[in-house]
Amino acid sequence: MLSMSTSLLENTKLAWQFYRQEYHLPQQKLLRWTQAILLIFMLALTQSSFSVQQYLTQNLQGLLGADAQISQRQPFTSQQFNDLSAQVEQLVATQQIKINFSHQDSWQYISLKAVADNYPLQGELLTATSLAGNTEQSLSGPKQGEIWFDSRLFASFNLKIGDTVEISKQEFTFTKLLKHEPDRLMEGHNVAMRAMINIGDMEKLNFSENLINYRYLLALDARQIPSLQEWQQQHLPAAQLVHKQGNHPLALFWQRTENFIGLASIILFFMAAIAIEQIALKHQNKEQYFSAVCMSLGASKSTGIVVSIVKWCFSLLLLLPVALLAAAACHWLMIHYLTDSFPNLQWQWHYALSLKTLVFISSIFALFYLPVWYSLLNSSVGKLFNQAKNTASNLGQKLVTVAVLVIVVLAYSDNALLTMMLVTAMMVTILLILLLSWLVLTLGEKLTKNLSGLLPFVFFMMKQRLVSKSTQILGVGLSAFLLLFTLMLMHDLGKTMSSYQRQHDGNLMVSKATNDQLSYLKNWASENNISIRQNKSYMHAKLIEINKQSLAEFNDKPSESLATFSREIRMHWNNQLPSNNRLLSGTWWQVDSENWQQISVEQEVLTDMGLSLSDELTFVIAGRRYDFTITASHEFKPGNGSITFWVQMPTAALAHIQANHYSMASLEVSEQQQPLLAELWQKFPTLRMVSLQQMTERFDNILAMITKVISGFSAIIILLAGIVILASINAVEANEQKKNSIIMSFGFNRATCLKLNIIEWLITAMIAAGGAIVGTYLAGVLIYQSQFSLPYQPDFIWLVSTLFIILACVISLGVYASRKSLNSSIRQLMAE
């Protein structure tokens, strides 16, 4: 027992000594970098995504303020109200409207919420009497004649408690500062400033019914949800039902982000795996040599292994403090960026989670080091000094490693489907690269046999060293594939984003004006010499069925379009293709067409939803059902104004549909004319206007955030790809150096060696490119639609040119990194 512990102590000392000695070796440096990057990235990523997930769940559980919510554009009939009350434990009515609120000389677009006397249903309603004052819980909402403002509104209007404000000629007394509404998140992502009044006052304000969003908060048992859903489908098909178990409005956004992060971590894992695998190859020989020395000095076989393991632990342990600190900093930065999308998100370190991540990553590192220890176990002094390297026999070992790796990654990632898709694409790429290597090298050797020059020789050499060469080609090919796929995905996600960025004309958008408002607006504009740039009419329509199937039945993949269709959309009518649209398929209706039940759908929406021409869509418009057939598809054409609609129908349809008409318009209001707007809003508080700055600002923020994420992620992948290539060169450097010296001993000079080297890298890059492009294509087919709701239309020119750039870098890096092996001489082969 005693001897064992002392020997362990001895071994630890020995391991420490060797660790110090090897610290500055290039392959140790590479190993440290790879492990550090992976540790930092995974730690920061898991911490951040866990924080956001926790934030969302907490909000869902504690802050929904209800078990379920039904919202729609009309109030319930009393029949419906009674029906529902009988089904649920409790019901609270709320109403919400967006108005332009003006007070003294300033104005603001706000969200006005009216609540019944039994509000709140669940959760805490928090108020205060001053910005710095204590927050207290209110057991009910404002009484009639009272109004509560949120802090932002309070601050921007310079209000005081007790002030009187006016909305649509009605007077209200400002009594409380609204700090927190428990049902806030149920309303979706909404950044408008807020005010709250009693539902009784809402009637007096006399807003038009169809501008109000009616929301009913329900308390019920989770088991009642299916029957509730059935009742809603039957009686209120156009209403929207949200419940705790279902998707939060932010869920789609989050799911895309989460899938992207998941994909990123899987890709990084495989990259790191390749890098570590290439490095381990070289370590194996070193460790074996060391073990042989130990054994020849009379130590047991286990000494070598123990020292190797302890040394490995040292290298990992000493990396931890740095990695943890850097990860905490990265985590902080990520949370900082995310607060734009998730207000009040807090930086927090989750200890248990970080421990789990650490254990997980360490075991991955150990997994890749396992072959080294395994080889020590099977070694003997004689075998080692014979320098017999078991190159071919470790194929089985590699397969086992890959299998274990896949299992580990599957266990770790919570998106098994995505992982499997990527693994499939990788496997195909691996097989393809192996096949290509064999084919190209065999054919190349055969076909160039009768040529003179260096090419046949390179083919001959590569073919002879097929095993070691194909490992290198695999390393380069897989990293090129992962890099190319990442870049492509980012490119396409970015493009999707920027296609939203439409050219605007006019700096003020009116997104919803009733006919009265519009005619007033026209007069007002001409009086004040303001030009109305565009003006287009629409009505609200809610898509409920596609080919007689409900939306949920027809399409279960979450997509941007589906999310939008779950609410009401704007239906535009016209006789001619708008000048800012382009016809993509089908035919536009004739002016005098009898058939009014046809529509044109925006192309991206069409693809996104999986629709095609001649599909039948059923809309509810003003409470009645109408069937339409898709006869055309269109897309936005820049240059002729920015107001465009997803769904358009013939003007003839107006004769058959009774519904309110609204208008969208854009105006050009100069800086000096801005004060005139206050008058307009005073008259029409419900007129929806957005100034261009406000719109582009929000968009620019999103784009900036995505750009940041994209570039950060690309940087990490490029860094790792570089490491993989360096590692794969480093792994064969000694062999290359010897090969070059031997070639020089045949009477050749360094220039010949350099040429050989360049040709070899060219062939390596070509084979790797073939694998990478097929792998990328396959991964795109598998992953785009199912994981990101993006149509997959690979841009081959972009792909090939990107690949070309990657490979040019690979070749330069390869030739540059092998310069050391070119710096060899016959002298090194001679006996010392």
Next chain:
Amino acid sequence: MSSTTHPGNIQASYIQLSNISQSFALNNTKVTLFEQLNLTIKQGQSYAIMGPSGAGKSSLLMLMSGLEQPSSGRGVYVKGDLKNKHESSLETLRPDIGFIFQQFHLLPELTALNNVALPLKLRGDKKAINKAKVMLEKVGLQDRINHNPNELSGGEQQRVAIARALVFEPRFIFADEPTGNLDEKSAREIANILLNCCKDSNAALIMVTHSQVLANKAEHVYHLSHNGLIKVKGNNCDVLPVELAC
């Protein structure tokens, strides 16, 4: 590339070193390996260089082969042709030299045959494989041509290396302790093969060795030490070969 040499028909090529010295700076002190050496190596003859470790034998090989430059002195390569002789610097020796090493230095992934065929392939010789086979037969390895180096014994590996050095018919073969890694029996075999093959190819053999047995087989034997290069066997011996008397 290298034309086949026919003894008698042409004049032999030779390497001539005149007054060469080699020294280098080590920690700001000048270390001199040797000074004012004179030596002529003739194609078709065999030379052995002996001497203690660190005397500069390997360095001398590097100088002779034109791969390194001496600190002072001159080396010329006189290339015998059909009619006349060209005199040129030692750098032009490059295509006409081959090496054999103590550690064999075969490429581990290649079979014996492919190792031998390598220099020919590199020169674009289409009959590389056939020529390599003939050469391997010469060194007595016709049965092992498809074996990888790690399946061959040390002696066999060195035979492959000899075949590889001779297959492209260089005029000068430099061997640095070719039997240093072999047991006595293999060493003797290798010595015979090496000398015979070089004779057959009409190549000069310059070998550094610690083995008296091997050295004795050479036509000229030199001893390199801090006293300089002393010829102990061959025409015009500088001193009586004391060691030989023992």
